[in-house]
Amino acid sequence: MKDALDELAAARRAMGKGRVPAGEAYTIEIRRRYDAQIDDVWDALTSPERLRRWLKPVTGELRPGGKFELDGGEHGEILRCEPPRLLKVSWLFGPEADDWPGTSEVEVRLAPGPAEDTEFELIHAAVVEEPLFPTYGPGAGGVGWDLRLLALAQLLAGGEPADHEAIEKSPEAREFIRRSAASWGEAHLAAGGDPEHVAAAVEATTKFYAP
Template sequence: MKDVLEELAAAHRELGRGDLPAGEAYTVVLRRRYDAEIEDVWDAVTSAERLSRWFLPVSGDLRLGGRYQLQGNAGGEILQCEPPRLLRVSWLFGPDARDGTSEVRVRLTPGPAGDTEFELVHAAVVDEVFFGTYGPGATGVGWDLGLFSLAVHLAGGELGDPSGFESSPEAREASRRSAAAWGEAHLAAGGDPAQVAAAVEATTKFYVPDQG
């Protein structure tokens, strides 16, 4: 099993701003390298069978212009698909979610030694009160854990039941460190230190609830 804390440290995180059809958005950016060929990484993030092994079961019309649904999670439209380098999808929750409020983009670049540079950008139009409470960690912590699962999968391993892993001591500590790391990214983007500290605490409590 790969070490979750080492994998967490392998990622670079940024907070920025961007534009979506629904308005100005916050963006969380994760960049890291995987020891796998670009075609293998592309297949892992686009194949329904493989997505179910490291992320979530997915259904729908998995081609450009088609709609997808992740089990118990987001759904949307496949907006761009340029194998094996670029995938962009809308990322929406619930039957009343408005188009254009949230998008995820994955960009892959082949590395010099048969490896792959991986970039994920999640842009979302977010209520300012919600962002002020939780900051970028509300989205970023979940992606950190997801990209760890992808690392395990690409190395030939499996995490098993995701709910069991998420409640494990390793995942709880990773969530704490991820929330802190997103706090650092928030500070680097000009966040108010007091607000950032409060957001890190709130995000940590959400992802790592007391086990009473």
């Protein structure tokens, strides 16, 4: 459990505003360092075999302009791909999302660190309506990314990430989720969120991920 909480503490989180083709968007931002070379991190982000191990199985045309689909419903288009530093995709969920192209975009930026490590930045910009953002705040997507990036850290460290469903149902995961939701609450407060709204959103997010 300590290793998982250390990974959680290694990230810096922020919430902001941005734009996608559909209009104004909320952004969640995660920055951290991985003890792996940039080419290794890039491969973990773009190799179908490795994506399956920390994110989800992926199919499609994995090239700029190509479309992809994850085993779980998420799908989109590869908007930019500049190895090994930048990957940007549209990120939609469910068939109804096709009516709203660009409602959600994920961008990952990598930079080589000073000790053969890698600086990692993920920005997820989404146009979010009721009940997601008002109810859950940035933790709606942020906790999910924290869980996935924990699995990525395990993969880059040479291990085999645990099964996602098993992780999320374990007692240790409940503590990880609780602390992740609280961390996103801190980011929400730092962005000017009303303290009562933030507290309610943190509670709702925790119950959603760990009912």
